[in-house]
Amino acid sequence: MRNPLSKTIVTIEPSGIRKFFDVVSEMKDAISLGVGEPDFDTPWHIRDEGIFSLEKGRTFYTSNAGLKELKIEIAAYLKRHYGLEYDFNHEILVTVGGSEGIDIAMRAMLDPGDEVLIPQPSYVSYLPCAVLANGTPVVIELKEENEFRLTKEELEAAITPKTKLLVLPFPNNPTGAIMERLDLEAIAEVVREHDLFVLSDEIYAALTYQEEHVSIASLPGMRERTIVINGFSKSHAMTGWRLGYACGPQIILEQMLKIHQFAIMCAPTASQYAAVEALRSGDEDVEQMREEYNGRRRYLLHRFREMGLQCFEPYGAFYIFPCIKEFGMTSEEFATRFLNEEKVAVVPGTAFGECGEGFLRISYAYSLNSLKEALDRLERFIAKLRNDR
Amino acid sequence: MREKILTFIEKNSRIDIKELAIVLGVDEAAVFNELEAMEAEHIICGYPTLINWDKIGGEKVTALIEVRVTPQRGMGFDKVAERIYNYPEVNSVYLISGSFDLMVTLEGRTLREVSQFVSDKLSTLDYVLSTKTNFILKKYKDHGTIMAEPAKDERMLMTP
Numbered sequence: 264m265r266n267p268l269s270k271t272i273v274t275i276e277p278s279g280i281r282k283f284f285d286v287v288s289e290m291k292d293a294i295s296l297g298v299g300e301p302d303f304d305t306p307w308h309i310r311d312e313g314i315f316s317l318e319k320g321r322t323f324y325t326s327n328a329g330l331k332e333l334k335i336e337i338a339a340y341l342k343r344h345y346g347l348e349y350d351f352n353h354e355i356l357v358t359v360g361g362s363e364g365i366d367i368a369m370r371a372m373l374d375p376g377d378e379v380l381i382p383q384p385s386y387v388s389y390l391p392c393a394v395l396a397n398g399t400p401v402v403i404e405l406k407e408e409n410e411f412r413l414t415k416e417e418l419e420a421a422i423t424p425k426t427k428l429l430v431l432p433f434p435n436n437p438t439g440a441i442m443e444r445l446d447l448e449a450i451a452e453v454v455r456e457h458d459l460f461v462l463s464d465e466i467y468a469a470l471t472y473q474e475e476h477v478s479i480a481s482l483p484g485m486r487e488r489t490i491v492i493n494g495f496s497k498s499h500a501m502t503g504w505r506l507g508y509a510c511g512p513q514i515i516l517e518q519m520l521k522i523h524q525f526a527i528m529c530a531p532t533a534s535q536y537a538a539v540e541a542l543r544s545g546d547e548d549v550e551q552m553r554e555e556y557n558g559r560r561r562y563l564l565h566r567f568r569e570m571g572l573q574c575f576e577p578y579g580a581f582y583i584f585p586c587i588k589e590f591g592m593t594s595e596e597f598a599t600r601f602l603n604e605e606k607v608a609v610v611p612g613t614a615f616g617e618c619g620e621g622f623l624r625i626s627y628a629y630s631l632n633s634l635k636e637a638l639d640r641l642e643r644f645i646a647k648l649r650n651d652r
Numbered sequence: 653m654r655e656k657i658l659t660f661i662e663k664n665s666r667i668d669i670k671e672l673a674i675v676l677g678v679d680e681a682a683v684f685n686e687l688e689a690m691e692a693e694h695i696i697c698g699y700p701t702l703i704n705w706d707k708i709g710g711e712k713v714t715a716l717i718e719v720r721v722t723p724q725r726g727m728g729f730d731k732v733a734e735r736i737y738n739y740p741e742v743n744s745v746y747l748i749s750g751s752f753d754l755m756v757t758l759e760g761r762t763l764r765e766v767s768q769f770v771s772d773k774l775s776t777l778d779y780v781l782s783t784k785t786n787f788i789l790k791k792y793k794d795h796g797t798i799m800a801e802p803a804k805d806e807r808m809l810m811t812p
Contacts, residue, residue, distance in 0.1 A: 284809045298807045558660075558675035565674045608809075631667075631675070 275391045278614070283598065287608040294637045295608040295629075299436060301500035301581070302628045303555075305537075306548040309499065313537035321532055327524045329357025329508070330535045336542035337508050345468070345478045347491065353513040356520055357506070357530045361466040361494040363523070364509035366392045368462050368490045369428070371518040373398035377427040382413050383616030384584075385432040386464070398428070404618035407586060410575045411440035415449040422453070428460050431479060434467035437615045437624035438584040439560075439577025444477045451482045461489040466507070467580040469498035469549050472557045476579070480510075487512050490519075497580070498549050499541045504534040556581050559627040559634055566638045570645060581628045584612065588621040590648050598623060604647075605640040653678060657686055658695070663796075665699045704799050706791070714743070714759050714788040715766045718752040719774065720781040729753060732779050741769055752784070763787065 287293060304310075328334065334351035341347040349355050358364040369392050373379065379393040382403045393400040403421045405411045418429070431450070433442040442450070454461055461479055468476040480489040494507025509519060523529075541548075563583050567574045574585040587597050594611035602608050610626075612619025627634060656676055661667065669687065673680040690696045705712045724731045729747050736756055737745040743757040756774070760766040767785065775783050791799050 288809055295805075295809065297809055300807055302805070302807070557677075561677045562671070562674050631664075635671075 271394060271397075275394055278387060283595065283602075283611070286599075287602060290602070290606060290608075293602065293606040293608050294633055294640070296625045296627075296634070296637055297608045297610050298626055298628060299582075300502040300628060301497060301552065302630065303500040303552055305499065305501050305504070306541075306545060309501070309537050309541045309545060309548075312540035313504070313533045316533045316536035321536060323532060325357075325529045325532050325535055327529050328355070328520055329530060330532075330539065333357055333535050333539050333542075336539055337510075340542045341491075341493075341510065345476065346481050347478055347486075347510070349510045350513075354510055354516055356509045356516055356523060357535060358494075358509055358523065359507070359527055359530050360496060360505045361464065361492045361507035362388055363527065364490075364492040364494075364507055364519075365389065365462065365464060366395070367519045367522040367526075368492070368509060368511075368515070369393055369396035369398060370522055371515055372396075372428055372460060372462075372490075376425060378423060378425045380418070380421050380426060380429045380459075382417075382430065382432065384411070384435075384437050384612060384619040384622070385430070385615055386436050387615060389430050389432070389464075399425070401426070402616065402618075404616070405438070405440070406618075407575060407622075410577075411435060411438040411584070412442055412446050413450060414446075415453055418450060418453050422457050422459070426457065426459060428462055429454060431461050431463040433463075433465070434471055434476065434579025435582075436467065436580055437582050437610065437612065437619065438622075439580050439582045440575075440584075441471055441473070441476070441577075441579040442479075443474075447477055447479045447482060451479055451485050454488065455484050459488070461485070462492065463489055464492045466492060466494050467497050468493060470553055470556060470581060471579045472553070472560060473578045490515060495538050495541055499538075499545055500552065501534075501538070501541065504531065504537060506530055506534040506538050556627060559629075559631055562631065563625065563627055563634060563638065566642070570642045572641075572645065581626055583625050583627065584622050585625065586622055590645070591652075594620055594623060601641070601644055605644045607637045607640050653682070654686055654690065654695070657683060658690070661696075702795050702797055704791070706799075711761055712759060713761070713763055713766055714757060714791075715770075716786045716788065717756040717758060717770060717774065718748075718784040718786070719754040719756055720752045720783075721754060722779040722781060723753075724779060732777075735777060736774065739769075739773065 287295060287297060334355045337355050338349050338351040341349060365388060373396045375397040377398050378401045379398045380403055381389045381400050382405050390400045401421055403417050405413060433440060463479050465478055478491055480486050480491050490509055490511035492509055495501040495504060564576055567585055572585050574583060577583050590597060594613050598609055598611040610624040612622030612624060660672060669684050670680055673683045721732045723729050733745050733754060736742060741758055741760065743759050746755045748755045758766055758769060770783055770785055774780060793799060
């Protein structure tokens with residue numbers, strides 16, 4: 264028999280920490296701080312709208328790009344929160360989660376040999392998506408001393424004549440880092456100068472704890488070279504509904520729509536109706552959840568400071584990324600021992616790129632009580648490690 | 653700051669002041685002072701515990717009693733309400749708009765005990781015109797808290 268597999272797909276490594284996660288899920292009494300999705304249920308009025316749409320028998324496809332009402336609401340939402348202006352007719356595409364948007368944007372924009380700049384640590388799907396789109400991923404290693412923001416110098420150093428696309432994953436999973444207006448302005452300047460495009464993954468935009476999130480697409484001259492990815496999973500606690508959207512210039516969106524049309528048809532209809540409700544009257548829910556995350560964020564940071572664990576202050580998403588280099592272990596060793604000895608699961612920073620070595624991702628999408636218990640255990644664990652040395 | 657403190661402790665009054673200050677990102681002494689002030693001003697009226705007595709097994713019945721009354725000259729409903737809320741058996745008294753005037757909740761050990769209170773004490777008050785007693789059969793949600801067992805964390809670990 265011939266080899267049934269494509270050469271490209273077999274070069275892609277499966278997620279390396281699968282084994283670690285398998286151990287976690289078998290350990291019954293472990294506290295997990297490993298999950299990357301909100302601990303809140305979708306607000307009831309949104310669920311209710313989803314149920315209502317099923318009751319009414321809205322069980323058909325929507326138009327490929329998504330329900331018109333939803334696209335109108337998305338345009339209004341982006342305008343009122345981030346000052347972005349998109350024409351709902353030609354510049355917004357409703358996708359199956361933000362993830363689909365990432366995939367089809369890369370497929371619509373890359374030719375073989377085009378280099379895609381991917382800052383790491385970051386979400387694990389950019390690199391494989393770039394490879395599957397025939398692009399060549401080029402990793403930019405972000406540094407803790409810059410609070411894991413992308414700097415102009417780092418960007419410039421990675422650019423070659425083949426560079427076409429920059430992935431901008433902020434607010435960031437796993438570091439919780441954000442890019443403020445000034446940071447983005449510096450990046451935008453380089454992007455314009457080198458005639459690059461930006462894939463700005465802003466799925467955590469609603470969870471920013473200092474000032475309102477700034478989208479790079481809102482800066483001068485950037486709208487026409489940026490695809491903005493956003494969605495409902497993190498902001499409205501709607502992960503399981505699988506609903507996101509991509510916005511950008513018509514010339515790119517048209518091609519993305521083609522892939523979406525042939526591969527997906529349309530995003531789930533009930534989810535789209537629920538999402539209309541989420542955008543029409545969900546701002547207060549988002550605000551409440553954000554307040555709650557923010558309290559947990561402050562609590563964790565305070566505890567780390569108290570136990571002398573090095574950690575920069577993250578201002579976005581629901582992750583905190585403490586440094587464990589002082590213990591002379593790899594992230595995976597630390598996480599494995601912490602799991603075995605104290606029964607708390609955290610994700611080794613290396614799951615998000617090699618430069619995550621020496622860090623842990625701790626999710627605070629957990630109740631304050633769980634966090635308290637987990638942090639008590641962490642405190643005990645590192646006291647033991649420091650004692651042994 | 654008051655509103656933030658109240659919103660938080662309304663759901664969790666047992667958090668200690670130091671932790672509350674950390675979570676709210678404010679000074680511990682300031683939280684302490686605000687709490688004291690709000691207790692003095694009777695904004696915070698108590699820190700009771702929400703209990704699901706059904707699980708303790710002992711008999712306990714709660715009734716919602718609709719009461720129609722004649723308001724008292726010069727005092728309106730307040731005087732009447734005061735006569736009613738002073739009974740220790742009475743849990744809460746609300747002035748209500750609609751087809752009756754006061755909603756009284758009452759807790760007793762047995763149906764008879766509650767009925768007796770209504771017939772002996774409540775109905776016999778001069779200005780009470782009529783009462784209608786509704787016994788609670790099952791409590792689903794109380795003070796914003798669902799009484800059923802909290803749902804388990806069903807989120808799955810997946811590739812981050």
